Amino acid sequence: MNLLLVDDDSTFRFIAKTVADKSGVAKIIAEAVNGTEALKYLSNSLSSGKGIPDMIFLDLNMPEMNGWEFLEKLPHTLDGKIDIPVCILSSSISTHDSDRSQTYACVRGMIAKPLTQEHLQKMRALIAEA
């Protein structure tokens, strides 16, 4: 499972990368520090047909473009060509965030940090079912 990790926290990105490497079920193929950078990466990937992730791991609180803004703009970037599922990562998942995430068809799950191998396995199973 190839992942695009969108998170401004470099420590978390290091943890996520290590956990993914150890899990053997996931690999972080690209990292972005905010929504803008992530959209740019996706746009380039779609154009080149290379490096298209199986899933996007998305933090909500980020500078420049946060997770919610990214979710708004994602369909436009993908332009109906492909459906990439999103899993939201957050250090505190509130009911409000959970309810709001339900309004985006691409969101398939929410994970409370820290990321574990179990989380990755669950997400992989989810993609496999789809």
Added chain:
Amino acid sequence: MKKISKKETENDGTIHVLSIAERRKQRGTEYDHAEKAGILNRNPNPVFCIETGGKIRYKNKAAHQLTENLSIEERGLQLYRLAVMVRKVVKSGTAKKLQYHINGADFRVEVLPRDGEDAADLYFTEISESLKIKNYFEVQAAFAEALLKAESVEDVVWSIVKQAVSKLGYDDCVVYLLGDDGKTLVQKAAHGPKNPRETDLKNPIVLELGEGISGDVAITKVGEIVKDTSKDPRYVVDNEVRLSEIAVPILDDGIVIGIIDSEHRSKNFYSSEDLSILTAIASMAATKIQRINSTEAIKFRDITGYREEELLGEGFAMKELIHEVEEGGLNAMKERAAGDKTPKSYRVTLITKHSEIRRLAVNTVILEDERGPYTLGIALDITQLIESERTLRELNAELSERNEELKQFAQLASHNLRAPVSNMVGLLGIYERGTDPNPVNKTVIKSLSKATSDLSMTLEEMHSVLRMRAEESHQFGSVSLIEILEKTCVILKNEIDGAKMKICIDFDIEELNYVRCHIENFFFNLISNAVKYRSRDRLPALNITSRLENSTAVLTFADNGIGIDLERHGKDIFGMYKRFHNHPDSRGIGLYLVHAQLKSLGGTIEVDSKSGEGTTFILKLKLPDS
């Protein structure tokens, strides 16, 4: 031309020049009044008329009484002394007052020379009586002073007995006031045996109007002396039988408002002087009581800044003072004007004489007496109260703002701390354990893991509390207790199985209309507590019951665990971060949440526990009206 006999300086410093005839006439009048009042016990006529030569021109019956029992020699000596006095007085041409002792008694003798004659008239007054009169004046003066300080009717009645009656030498005295029903007399103050100390009143009695001598005086409104109570059928025994009684009414504008009553163990104790002094005291007391009872009027004067005569004078319209009438007040006024007699309450704003704004709460009621219906209005100055309310509202708003800021800070702190803490947990998770040969590092990492785990858990709990507090609306819905129990048992499967805990249920009601997440929290916390605090001496067991009591659902969770020392921890049991055991998983948050959630919806929680035997929690859930 009228002969001028003397100049006399009065106490007030003015000089009156009177002829002897005028003086005699005036004295006669004084004596007449004194006799009627019963104050002076003396003959208004001269006892003797003695010539300067010693010849007695005239003497009356009193003269015989003065000299009776005297020997002939003694009588002759006394007459000689009187003749000497007359000679001196006539020679000086000025009337004199002299002290004179005769027949075992002291007298004041007034010697008045007769115009153009070598003779003088002698008037005798017993000095002991004179002292009594002086005492009466002193009593009245002391009572008047006490009345000045009196602020309540109670002060007045106690002043009657403490400042007046006690100084008159009476054994006993009680003051009655007319009861609220207007049909009874109630003892309010006493001097003597009925007053053991200070303002204590021993066994106060109540008389019907017309009952007893006091009750009768309340009807007749005339003070009365009963010389022998054993012969008076009206006499009512109070604390003991006494043989004479005096009762005077306290009259306010002709209406009896109380009675001053005194009794004495001897017959014929009270004299007309006693009647006079008590009548005077009653009159003074009535005036003061009237003033106290009209304090509201005085206060209204104070509120408006207008003088009483301005408020009551002609051409003054109360409505001119009214600046604003609150909503509802105008309707009340219109209804009153239209003949509505029901009590009305409203608020008005007045402008005082000094242009100050005053807020009043007004209550009016229509009453009726023999002169017809009239409006009784009571106005309470609530200016200060309204100002206090406004200050309170402002403080409350400020407090809410501060509270909101504090809540936001807590949320921010909780959220911002979670990211680094989760990173710490994550980093420790990927740390390659066992790779570092240094044993110290091993201990450091182990301790760091423990500290991080604790910090993470604390943040999680803090978040739970904030989340609960942030819930503005509680969604009620049908909740299945069986379903919640099964779900909880799945979550706590490892713990329950590990402890081999047996859970028994006895649900009278299985479905509740309540907030689902609250019920989930109750089950989760109380079941996990039962597991955590199980006894190692026996297999753990938990009984869960449910029943309905009116509009309250009662849930009980009874375990056979180690129990809680309620004497020691009872008052803290539902406090945040209160822990009663050294169990490693004890966080002191679960019971706090259960209690807070129940309380937020009007419910309660009780705990019954004995150390070493087990604990029962009784949750009373207030169900919404269906």
